[in-house]
Amino acid sequence: MVSIADHSIVSPYGIGSELSFQQIKEGNSAVQLNSNSTLSPTPTYLAKIENSLFSKIKVSHHTRLESMMIRAIEDAVSKSRVDLKSEKTLLILSTTKGNIDLLEDHDYKGFNKSRSYLGALSKHIGDYFKTSNTPLVVSNACISGGCALELGSDFLQTKRYNNIVVCGGDVITEFVISGFRSFHALSEGPCAPYDKDRDGINLGEAAACVVLSSNSNSNIQLIGSATSNDSNHISGPSRTGEGLYLATLNALNQAQIDAGELDYISAHGTATNYNDEMESIAFGRAFINETPLNSYKGYIGHTLGAAGVIETILTIICLQKNVLIKSLGYMNEGTSQPLNVIETTHSSELKYALKTGSGFGGGNNALIFRKN
Amino acid sequence: MAEITSYSVIRNGKAWVNGQEVFSSSTSYDEFIKELYRDQKIGYPKFFKMDRLSKLGLVTSELLLSDQKISEEYSPDKIGIYLANNAASLDTDREHQNTIQNRNDYFPSPAIFVYTLPNIVVGEIAIKQKIKGPNNFFIFDKFDASFFASYVTDQMKLNKSETCLFGWVNVDGEEYDSCLFLAEKKKGICPLNTTSIERIYNR
Known part of the structure; x- marks a missing residue:
């Protein structure tokens, strides 16, 4: 039996699943027109975490994405009784681009060049939480998060672990905006899924963490x-x-x-x-x-x-x-x-x-x- | 119990299938992979549009399946592809970054951007080999035989896949290294376990 023991969301709405859910239930969109010219030569509709919120998320000596993922994991794990240091717990990270924003800068934003590798994302988040097992990184495009949850469920079913902590995250970068724009895949306004006049996506920025457990009283x-x-x-x-x-x-x-x-x-x-x-x-x-x-x-x-x-x-x-x-x-x-x-x-x-x-x-x- | 029924390796200017050297050339990676493609008479013009990582994965999968008939023996949605590497798609990511580094010379291209995901090589192999099963892509600092042994065993045990194509495909500048395996629930070359996978990879 694979149960959802707990979860957390770090999004433009703030830190915590319930907070994001309430905003969504009230119909408030996090998508806004962003005119920051360092992100894109043309204004773009994005759901981006604002600087004032990010200052509360930031973890020293860690990149933007690592900070977001660490906060999501901390929040989810603090509520459940899962021990990240246990050998029977595995942390799985899902991301498409990891710390790709470091490539924008000649000195990698003050980090070592190796930090742009996804193995470094795993190492630094694993070290932060002192995990026994090296966090496993899944990078399977837009289905990475779903695949990480499936993988976690498979590992619980075969009893390789007792608890799986899945954290997905990606940041909004010029890298990704320019790429999707070259595909003509970005919407000119707020996106309109399934609508007759839909014209593309809005990029968003978030980290989210789900704790899967084979031993939980979750419903x-x-x-x-x-x-x-x-x-x-x-x-x-x-x-x-x-x-x-x-x-x-x-x-x-x-x-x-x-x-x-x-x-x-x-x-x-x-x-x-x-x-x-x-x-x-x-x-x-x-x-x-x-x-x-x-x-x-x-x-x-x-x-x-x-x-x-x-x-x-x-x-x-x-x-x-x-x-x-x-x-x-x-x-x-x-x-x-x-x-x-x-x-x-x-x-x-x-x-x-x-x-x-x-x-x-x-x-x-x-x-x-x-x-x- | 599942066994490894085929394996292929490309590195250091050489290619091997089930331990037998099939090709050797001392040219740089970009020339080498084209020479190998032509030598193997793969005849798949889309190859030339692919990025360097997908080229390596595609040719390694062709070597792996050269004597196999998985598309006849298995339902396409029961063939899994699970790959991993160290550099994700950074080799092509750097190329895309170059197209946007300078606002006076800004030319992002969909033909490059689409390859800025490591799992595109999985998609390319799935299209070429007509595979519709589960697929995933993992990143490790270095090749992890015990992960593959346990994960692939699990996938077959859970009946998510009846046969699995799995292994390592990495390209990072002039460094390249690939080693793919085919696991099936029948008598093969060696058992599907950490020792066999490690021995084949390190040969």
């Missing part, structure tokens, strides 16, 4: 997980939704529930034309396109390596509070297969939720959570 369990590859294109989602369809089916299979039992889908919904369309096809093929669905990207942007973890936490809180959150930015149906996009935040009895993600490289991940 939320991770009961199914799967990853599949489209085997189609490295930067464009499959036209048939093949990988997401397979991942969803395999996760349902492992969870031993029927597609019709799902009460809620917390989808990837990046608000690019191709991604949202692909999801509609995959969910149509899996016969779950009438299940209430949302994307959190309108609130927190696309947080890359943190996305699977932060959105999992929001999904879990929805299950516990029996609430469905409005998919911000959605106005008019905009996918070839109809979806049941949540248009107003409202109460609803919930038991089973599906969390999905899809990313560059053709990867798709599906996780299924149950509330007891």
Whole structure:
């Protein structure tokens, strides 16, 4: 049995899962127009942690990302009884770009050049918490967070560890903004997942931590997980939704529930034309396109390596509070297969939720959570 | 019990399949990998558009599967790909950073940016080898045989994969090193365990 023992979010809203959830429930978006010219030659809509908040997050002798991840881990672990120093605890870090912001600077922002390697991220966070095991780094594009949770669940099931602490994180950098802009993948305004007029993503910045345990009295369990590859294109989602369809089916299979039992889908919904369309096809093929669905990207942007973890936490809180959150930015149906996009935040009895993600490289991940 | 049924190694200007040297050249990496691609008659023009990491992974996977018929023996969604390395995609990250370092000479390109993720090599292998199974990418300071032995064993035990392509693909400037393994639930070359994986990698 894989339970969610505790969690924490470090986001533009502040430190703590409950704080982020309340802001989202009230409909407040963290996405704002950012005119900082060191980030991009043109103003960009971003969900970025402001300097005043970051000054409270900053951990001395650590980079921006390390500081965010350390705060998320500290907050999640302080509430649960998990011992990070135990040999039976493993810390898993998920990130797409790690300390890539160090490359912007000739002297690596005062750090050693080796700090741009992901092995250094693992070492410095492991040293901070004095972990017995070297933290394991997962870097699998936008599904990194979901894959890290799946990996943690697998390790608990095979009894290699008793507790797994998963922390996902990525920072907003000129590196990533310029790249997505060159792809014409950035929205001109606040992003609008699943909407007819959606025109791309907003990047977000966050760290989020989930503690998985095989010995917890939590009422939320991770009961199914799967990853599949489209085997189609490295930067464009499959036209048939093949990988997401397979991942969803395999996760349902492992969870031993029927597609019709799902009460809620917390989808990837990046608000690019191709991604949202692909999801509609995959969910149509899996016969779950009438299940209430949302994307959190309108609130927190696309947080890359943190996305699977932060959105999992929001999904879990929805299950516990029996609430469905409005998919911000959605106005008019905009996918070839109809979806049941949540248009107003409202109460609803919930038991089973599906969390999905899809990313560059053709990867798709599906996780299924149950509330007891 | 799963066993290693095939392995391939590319490093130091040489390529080996199941311990047998199949190619050798003393040119620099960029020339070497093209020479090896041509020598193996891979015939996959997309190769030339790939970044240096994907080129290495693709050719190593071709060597690994040259005598294998996994696409006939297994359902595509039951073939897993699990890779790891040290430098993630830093080799290409530096190239993308060069395109944005100077505001008077600002030319970020999607053709480069798409390769600034280490798992793109997994995607390239999945497309070429028609694999739709689980996939993941890990970063380690150095090759970790015991991680692969336990993780791949677990994946097969949990029935997430029936066969796994796994191993190391690293490119960092002029340094390159790849070593891929195929694990299947049948009689192979050696058992799937830390000792075998370590011995093959260190040979």
